[in-house]
Amino acid sequence: MTDFMQLLLSGVATGAIYAMAALGFTLLWQAAGTINFAQGEFVMLPAFAMLIGMSMGLPLWASFIVAVALSILVLGAAFKKWIVDPMRGSGVVSVVVATLGLSIGLKSFVKASYSAEPHPFPSIFGDEVFKLAGVTISYSDVGALVFAGLMVVGLQAFLNKTITGRAMQAVAQNTFAAEALGINVKRMIFYTFAINAILVTVTALLITPTYLAKFDMGDNIGLKAFFAAIIGGFNNSRGALLGGILVGVLENLAGAYLTPAYKDGVALALFLTVILIKPDGLLGTPQERKV
Amino acid sequence: MKNVKLLSTQHMVFLGLALGALLLAPSMLKTYGLYLLSLWLVYVIAAMGLNLTVGYAGLKSLCHAGFMGVGAYTVAIMMKAGISFWIASPVAIVICFVLGLAIGFPALRVQLHYLGFATLGFNLLLVLFFRNEEWLTGGTFGIQNIKRPGFFGMTLESNTSFYFLVLAVTIVFGVLLALLLRSPWGRAFAALRDNPIRAESTGVNITAYTLMSFAIGAAYAGIAGALFAPLVNFIEPAPFGISNSLLFLMMVVIGGSGRFYGPVLGAAIALLLPEYLRFLKDWYLAVFGFTAVAMMIWLPGGLLSMKEAWQLSQAKRAAKQKQIAEAAASAGVKGAAA
Numbered sequence: 001m002t003d004f005m006q007l008l009l010s011g012v013a014t015g016a017i018y019a020m021a022a023l024g025f026t027l028l029w030q031a032a033g034t035i036n037f038a039q040g041e042f043v044m045l046p047a048f049a050m051l052i053g054m055s056m057g058l059p060l061w062a063s064f065i066v067a068v069a070l071s072i073l074v075l076g077a078a079f080k081k082w083i084v085d086p087m088r089g090s091g092v093v094s095v096v097v098a099t100l101g102l103s104i105g106l107k108s109f110v111k112a113s114y115s116a117e118p119h120p121f122p123s124i125f126g127d128e129v130f131k132l133a134g135v136t137i138s139y140s141d142v143g144a145l146v147f148a149g150l151m152v153v154g155l156q157a158f159l160n161k162t163i164t165g166r167a168m169q170a171v172a173q174n175t176f177a178a179e180a181l182g183i184n185v186k187r188m189i190f191y192t193f194a195i196n197a198i199l200v201t202v203t204a205l206l207i208t209p210t211y212l213a214k215f216d217m218g219d220n221i222g223l224k225a226f227f228a229a230i231i232g233g234f235n236n237s238r239g240a241l242l243g244g245i246l247v248g249v250l251e252n253l254a255g256a257y258l259t260p261a262y263k264d265g266v267a268l269a270l271f272l273t274v275i276l277i278k279p280d281g282l283l284g285t286p287q288e289r290k291v
Numbered sequence: 292m293k294n295v296k297l298l299s300t301q302h303m304v305f306l307g308l309a310l311g312a313l314l315l316a317p318s319m320l321k322t323y324g325l326y327l328l329s330l331w332l333v334y335v336i337a338a339m340g341l342n343l344t345v346g347y348a349g350l351k352s353l354c355h356a357g358f359m360g361v362g363a364y365t366v367a368i369m370m371k372a373g374i375s376f377w378i379a380s381p382v383a384i385v386i387c388f389v390l391g392l393a394i395g396f397p398a399l400r401v402q403l404h405y406l407g408f409a410t411l412g413f414n415l416l417l418v419l420f421f422r423n424e425e426w427l428t429g430g431t432f433g434i435q436n437i438k439r440p441g442f443f444g445m446t447l448e449s450n451t452s453f454y455f456l457v458l459a460v461t462i463v464f465g466v467l468l469a470l471l472l473r474s475p476w477g478r479a480f481a482a483l484r485d486n487p488i489r490a491e492s493t494g495v496n497i498t499a500y501t502l503m504s505f506a507i508g509a510a511y512a513g514i515a516g517a518l519f520a521p522l523v524n525f526i527e528p529a530p531f532g533i534s535n536s537l538l539f540l541m542m543v544v545i546g547g548s549g550r551f552y553g554p555v556l557g558a559a560i561a562l563l564l565p566e567y568l569r570f571l572k573d574w575y576l577a578v579f580g581f582t583a584v585a586m587m588i589w590l591p592g593g594l595l596s597m598k599e600a601w602q603l604s605q606a607k608r609a610a611k612q613k614q615i616a617e618a619a620a621s622a623g624v625k626g627a628a629a
Binding site: 230 | 345349351405407408409411412413415416419422423533534537538540541544548572573574575576577578579580581582583584586587588591
């Protein structure tokens, strides 16, 4: 039972981290129709940015802040301006191929310019563990869970309670109607990209201690984020949280009780089950097909 | 009945020259060069299949390297068990075809872009299988010393003779694909890509054609895999991973998706060009990736669409100049009237 509790807790913590990457992914899709296949690399880049920051003598928290700023600039503004905006109207396949190209390009760039080796990355919550009712709990799991939970809940509140957040949702639901209502659509879309940039940087901060900083670390994270997003429901931002936690927990339990060799296949199995039964995801609403 | 001309004279000349060059190549290349050329042809076969799925039928498939792996492992395992290549490779093709049907099925359930992820995940699962089921696949050590087949008593052990086998298979399956695309099926695939709902309402059986385009694409990957194993002599999970599946998609799109020679050009860029740009090392893939991004922005139809893109821009410019000239003329008329 204590084993189970331990697995459950660390599963929820990992799942909450997946949920953040998934949430950013869903937001981009809703606001700009961008399927970002480079989302995993968007997590990898800030990890290396923080690593470089620390090697220049900055403490972790300071390099995190620098990484957030850089991320908003590069993965938010530049990505939107130079890649997403010019491709408006050229179809989903082109965007998919472009972000795939971006993913290959970024990975190889880091491999060629920095290193092909995995680098250890410190946890911002330290390495200590404590015991509660016989269950060993690490501070970094609890920290990750709380941090990621706060991010997701905070973002929900922002989207639902503030005027800016509601305007962003309006843009996501119907761009033309939003524009007619006097919402500055371009700015709202930029905010979405900026929020995604913050989310991936936090994801990098929380997940890199376990994944290690490596040029191809994004492959796994990106895939888990996609699956989490689709399992929960692509057009519902609460779905990303549910999907992420489901993937994180089931993966952990399957790894311990069924077979560790196929741990990475759990997300796929869950994904296939969900889309066969409910193609729009657990919390998603059906979308009409247009001719 | 009127005789329908299959190919234009220009096209025939081009094909003749290309075939001549490919037939003469072994006498001009060293061992490694010939190996690369054979590998290129193997990739061309696989990419042709993906072009059918992606370029003609418009479905996103991201597990092509996985299918190729299934083909390669099937042939390797069966040949190790003493079964002839000529029996093993059709089996490999059939297995890939059936797997393609099985993966194509969820494609019918979900929105098209989900299919990309479903196939990506499937590829991940295949790699896990290749790596973990050591009793069958040799795990990370792979399967070594895969023999090259014989052909009616002749051995195809030498690099040159195996190259000719690969070339012959490429031509046969290239012609088959061309015939398929000219048949009503080819038109149905295009209808499926351009507008699935309209295609359905004009009587195209979407379900059947989606499954078929997927399964035939997978079967082509199976053929490529079946040739890959004896060509390289050694297989392990790495070449069949997700990154190579993505590379296959890039080959098709960069060459020109939905164009018959797109994969031929794309495979050359992804495979042969890096050999000449070796001094770039890891930078090559970085350049390749970023070039793909730039191409999707400025030339989404691929390299083979360059001519049309140029003509289009010329036509646009001409139209604009005409507009300016007309405006100037009408202004001149007004000026004269004043």
